[in-house]
Amino acid sequence: IAGITQAPTSQILAAGRRMTLRCTQDMRHNAMYWYRQDLGLGLRLIHYSNTAGTTGKGEVPDGYSVSRANTDDFPLTLASAVPSQTSVYFCASSDSTSGGMDTQYFGPGTRLTVL
Amino acid sequence: GQNIDQPTEMTATEGAIVQINCTYQTSGFNGLFWYQQHAGEAPTFLSYNVLDGLEEKGRFSSFLSRSKGYSYLLLKELQMKDSASYLCAGLDSNYQLIWGAGTKLIIKP
Numbered sequence: 001i002a003g004i005t006q007a008p009t010s011q012i013l014a015a016g017r018r019m020t021l022r023c024t025q026d027m028r029h030n031a032m033y034w035y036r037q038d039l040g041l042g043l044r045l046i047h048y049s050n051t052a053g054t055t056g057k058g059e060v061p062d063g064y065s066v067s068r069a070n071t072d073d074f075p076l077t078l079a080s081a082v083p084s085q086t087s088v089y090f091c092a093s094s095d096s097t098s099g100g101m102d103t104q105y106f107g108p109g110t111r112l113t114v115l
Numbered sequence: 116g117q118n119i120d121q122p123t124e125m126t127a128t129e130g131a132i133v134q135i136n137c138t139y140q141t142s143g144f145n146g147l148f149w150y151q152q153h154a155g156e157a158p159t160f161l162s163y164n165v166l167d168g169l170e171e172k173g174r175f176s177s178f179l180s181r182s183k184g185y186s187y188l189l190l191k192e193l194q195m196k197d198s199a200s201y202l203c204a205g206l207d208s209n210y211q212l213i214w215g216a217g218t219k220l221i222i223k224p
Binding site for chain 2: 040041042043044045048058090096103104105106107108109
């Protein structure tokens with residue numbers, strides 16, 4: 001059982017470029033989340049999806065978009081990357097239609113550097 | 116506003132006991148989580164408290180006082196592998212997790 005996979009593991013990106021971070025889970029969890037983690041700050045929610053076909057904005061959604069075409073995949077797109085989006089990005093999933101009462105399981109993360 | 120406070124860093128000795136405190140202010144409250152995160156890795160679930168009191172799970176215990184907006188994680192018989200960051204997170208009325216910045220625990224031999 002793989003759990004949650006993310007790709008790429010790390011990426012260096014020129015400012016202004018478009019980038020999609022991939023996230024796939026095989027646990028059939030209904031809820032999925034994207035967080036960014038920056039030094040000295042807690043995990044901050046970017047976007048979430050309570051079930052396939054629906055998405056919602058988190059604390060820091062600007063500059064990011066998501067889609068949830070099916071249960072397993074939840075890609076995060078940066079339309080035009082900026083240096084302030086340099087961060088470690090974690091995808092997570094949970095088995096809860098209410099959005100977060102159940103334990104969240106995290107992918108290994110993507111380390112993104114925007115120059 | 117919503118806020119989670121926990122110490123930035125703590126140091127303890129192998130074999131000892133350490134208590135990591137967390138205070139929270141959330142819009143509504145649906146529980147308090149503790150996660151462990153080793154450097155360069157993903158957070159992993161440790162505990163969930165929604166009722167007042169102590170939950171024990173092996174060497175790790177977690178305590179919650181809803182009236183005080185306070186929780187702590189207690190680690191006993193510390194091992195070198197316990198060196199990690201410990202993240203406190205409160206679940207608000209929208210069932211979204213509000214995360215603290217984490218406490219980096221350094222274990223010395």
